[in-house]
Amino acid sequence: MAESSVNFLIEKLSNLIGNEVINLFRGVGEQVVYLRPEYEQMRAFLRIADALQDSDEELSVWVRQVRDIAHDTEDILDEVSILQGHDHGHGFYASLCKLACCVKNAKACYRIAAELKGINSRLRMINQDHKRLRHKLIKVEGSGSNMWQDHHCDALLLDKEDLVGIDKPKKLLIGWLIKGGSGREVVSLSGMGGMGKTTLAKQVYDDAEVKHHFQVRAWITVSQSSKVRDLLKDMVQQLFKAMRRVPQDVENMxxxxxxxxIKELLRKRRYLIVLDDVWHLDKWHAVKYALLNNSFHSRVVLTTRNTDVAFATSIESEGKTYDLEPLSLAESWDLFCRKTFQGNACPYYLEEICRNILRRCEGLPLAIVAISGVLAAKNKGMIDEWCMVSHSLGAEINGNDKLKDLKKVLSLSFNDLPYYLKSCFLYLSIFPEDHLIEHMRLIRLWVAEGFIEAKEEKTLEEVAEDYIIELLNRSLMQVATTTSDGRVKTFRIHDLLREIIISKSRDQNFATIMKEQNVQWPGRVRRLSVHNTLQNLHPNRDTKVKMIPRYIGKLQNLETLDLKHSLVTELPIEILKLQRLRHLLLYRIEYVSYEHIHSKSGFQIMENIGVLRSLQKLCFIEANENNSGNMMRELGKLTQLRRLGILKLRREDGKALCSSIEKMTGLRALSIASEEEYEIIDLQHLSSPPVLLQRLYLRGRLETLPHWIPSLRSLVRLSLKWSRLKDDPLVYLQEIPNLVHLILCQVYNGETLCFKVGGFKKLKILGLDEFDELRSIQVETGALPCLEELIIHRCPVLEKVPSGIQNLTKLKVLEFFDMPVELINTLLPDEKDNDYWKVAHIPEVYSTYWRGGGWEVYSLDSLGDGENCPLPREVIKSCQLQTRWK
Structure with a gap:
């Protein structure tokens, strides 16, 4: 973490040295120039020291000193930036203010220069410890590696009673090893630390059937710090021993x-090699050419915390990957009671406490075994001691010697992170327990904190996306929820891993978390996260704010202005001073009526909004009636936009808007709505649409379907509303190659919709709404092969389910909203000539109606007497009322 702070500071120093600060502030610039080489001198050493500070107190003190002085330097440089950025405007009064400010600035400059001089002196003293610590570092690094090797080997010595939920994956893996192709294949086991990868691999390795099948076997523990030469030597020695041959002098090889x-030993033998605990691909690349592809059904088993390593190694050899899952609740409870109560039942008065502790383990076998060992030594009659463990599990992990191995395993993944990811991962400690971390919010926070390093030809947001993928691949974050088109919405982290980073965050003065009032604060606070103080807010956390003050223009570093669901409809012109603004979000959903439940209102666009060149997201703006054409052309200056939302667009503004959109080459999401249902949206002038466009929402009348929509190869979600096309749009839309989610509302006036064979190859969700003339839907055999959810709304003359629906084998949900009773009747299983057989394979079939200001949902997959159901009698005999929401 100190390395992260120093890297961030060096970049800041470079930026300051490159501008006018040296000329403006006498004495300050000289000290800034002296600072950079001092920090650069210690940067390389910090990379190693950061990872090993937990195992050596003196090293930890040195790292803390470096981190603290880096923070002090950053604070002073921020003050320099503030002095440099003062803007007093024009005129006589402004001149007086500027003169007064110059006097204050002069005094501040002398003080800042003196403080920087003091920091330079402190830095030189810290750097004097380098030589002594370098010699010590070699010993610490070696002992730390051996210590981890000892802990890791414990997983190979587990008793049979420690193994729960292993039979099914063990059987699967043995099948993969024994069956399959004749070439060398790699079977990769991946999962977070403590999930049981080594344990599972060892059980497979020692299985009698596996021993009998393979002529030669070798188990190689790789770990983080193993050197390639040591791995190869270990492999040679094990192979000689397995073959009962006299070992050669490997020391001189x-x-x-x-x-x-190795290749010679394996040439004509069916072998099994286990590479346990592979952290990085470079270790695999270093040994893979020695593992001969000898066409004797040989296998390599590889365990790793990194899904990138697992995927890459299995793809290379056309092998397989197994991702370990946490233990189920039943399996977790079985293991917990077995270890805590020596196989006896949990006392009833401790059950709630124990289940709460177990919930925090989240099915992680190592955690369950370790914490069970702590509880097994406690008096079962002292309930307060058990409660203390439940409420203070983080303190137990950090302070109890019996849990040091657990802490070590969980900490290793953090220590292995590159410096640029450590700050990003520690930042997750600011979120409360069980909080789902929003994808885009996290990215915006990382960017604002300065954690994201700029890369050529990539935006900071795109680099942040890469960081998230890397943390996911390292099993340090888990996907919690996704959107219908497959994008990640929220993340979470394992509770125990969260306790580890909270501890590290506190020790490294990264963030201070306040959960209760009247708690003493630490002396130095870099970031403050306050939990549990906003419980009484409305769950949609709407505000009554109606106006934004003009002084917002002074927030020169503001990057995100989020006014969603507020009452603000207009922004002050001073917004245009915010040159670093990246996300401007202002809209309110108005629940007008059932028909207009998703009506949105935005804000009036400013004439010179094109000056905000850093904008990534802009939604929703309302096209002004006066001079709207110029406004639409002004948007063309916002070439960095990734998401754009426009409301109340008029037909005559279409050409200017198309011209602007063509300049937004990075646009991912576009939403356009006309003011009235029958107002035409003219988008035919868009000759070269953004090739990266993924989501498109059009609400308004279309004379014809825009010619460019079928060419959008990146499009995954499309919503068309009020289009009222004369021609069947499916003919053109079915060829969009990656479309996953399609919503069509009042799009087509024809009587028939036909989904052709081979069309919509990846579509998973389809919604059809308000097709007033639609009488039949046809699904040809082979059409919609991936469809999982079909929703049909308010089609008043549709009296039959789609013909061919029985062929949609992946369909999981079929839902009707306010559909004719005649159609529902055809689905009743006890009616003659019914269509029940067409939908019998679908797990969930619903009929939903709007009644009394709320939705009422009827499940058609079970029977009910229907006494309280407002539907006609012929329908209610097969419907069971289930209120989903009101």
Missing amino acids: NNNQLKRT
């Missing part, structure tokens, strides 16, 4: 000789 020896 170089790497190439070792690889040739």
Whole structure:
């Protein structure tokens, strides 16, 4: 973490040295110039020291000193930036203010220069410890590696009673090893630390059937710090021992000789090699050429915390990947009671406490075994001691010697992170327990904090996306929810991993978390996260704010202005001073009526909004009636936009808007709505649409379907409303290659919709709404092969379910909203000539109606007497009332 702080500071110093600060502030610039080489000198050393500070107190003190002085330097440089950025405007009064400010600035400059001089002196003293600590570092690094090796080997010695939920994956893996192709295949096991990868691999490795099948076996523990030469030597020695041959003098062999020896030993033998705990691909690349592809059904088993490593190795050899899942609740409880109560039942008065502790383990076998060991030593009659563990599990992990191995395993993944990810991951400690972390909110916070390093030809948001993928691949974050088109909405982290980073965050003065009032604050607070103080807010956390003050223009570093669901409809012109603004979000959903439940209102666009060149998201703006054409052309200056939302667009503004959209080459989401249902949206002038466009929402009349929509190869979600087309749109839309979610509302006036064979190859969700003339829907065999959810709304003359629906084998949900009773009647299983057989394979079939200001949902997959159901009698005999929402 100190390395992250120093890297961030060096970049800041470089930026300051490159501008006018040296000329403006006498004495300050000189000290800034002296600072950079001092920090650069210690940067490389910090990379190693950061990872090993937990195992050496003196090293930890040195790292803390570096981190604290880096923070002090950053604070002073921020003050320099503030002095440099003062803007007093024009005129006589402004001149007086500027003169007064110059006097204050002069005094501040002398003080800042003196403070920087003091920091330079402190830095030189800290750097003097380098030589002594470098010699010590070699010993610490070696002992730390051996210590982890000892802990890791414990997983190979587990008793049979410690193994729960292992039979099914063990059987699967043995099948993969024994069956399959004749070439060398790699079977990769992936999962977070403590999930039981090594344990499972060892059970498979020692299985009698596996022993009998393979002529030669070897188990190689790789770990983080293993050197390639040591791995190769270990492999050679194990292979000689397995073959009962006299070992050669491997000590004098170089790497190439070792690889040739391994290849020769394996040439005509069916072998099984386990590479346990592979952290990075470079270790695999270093040994894979020694593992001969000898066409004897040989296998390599690889365990890793990194899904990238698992995926890449299995793809190379056309092998397989197994992702370990947490234990189920039943399996977790079985293991917990077995270890805590020596196989006896949990006392009834401790059950609630124990289940709460177990919930925090989240099915992680290592955590369950470790914490069970702590509880097993406690007096079962002292309930307060058990409650203390439940309420203070984080303190137990950090302070109880019996849990040091658990902490070590969980901490290793953090220590292995590159410096640019450590700050990003520690930042997750600010979120409350069980909080689902919003994807885009997290990215915006990371960018605002300065954690994201700029990369050529990538926006900061795109780099942040790469960071998230890397944390997911390392099993440090988990996907919690996704959108209908597959995008990640929210993340979460394992509770115990969260306790680890909270501890590290506190120790490294990264963030201070306040859960209760009257708690003493630490002396230095870098970031403050306050929990549990906003419980009484409305769940949609709407505000009554109607106006934004003009002084917002002074927030020169503001990057996100989120006014969603407020009462603000107009922004002050001073917004245009915010040159670093990246996200401007202002809209309110108005629940007018059932028909207009998703009506939105936005804000009036400013004439010179094009000056905000850093904008990534802009929604929703309302096209002004006066001079709207110029406004639409002004949007063309916002070339960095990734998401754009426009309301109340008029037909005559279409050409200017198309011209602007063509300049937004990075646009991912576009939403356009006309003011009235019958107002035409003219988008035919868009000759080269953004190739990266993923989501498109059009609400308004279309004379014809825009010619460019079928060419959008990146499009995954499309919503068309009020289009009222004369021609069947499916003919054109079915060829969009990656479309996953399609919503059509009042789109077509024809009597028939036909989904052709081979069309909509990836579509998973289809919604059809208000097709007033629609009498039949046809699904040809082979059409919609991936469809999982079909929703049909308010089609008043549709009296039959789609013909061919029985062929949609992946369909999971079929839902009707306010559909004719005649159609529902055809689905009753006890009626003659019914269509029940067409939908019998669908797990969930619903009929939903709007009644008394709320939705009422009827499940058609079970019977009910229907006494309280407002539907006609012929329908209620097969409907069971289930109120989903009101």
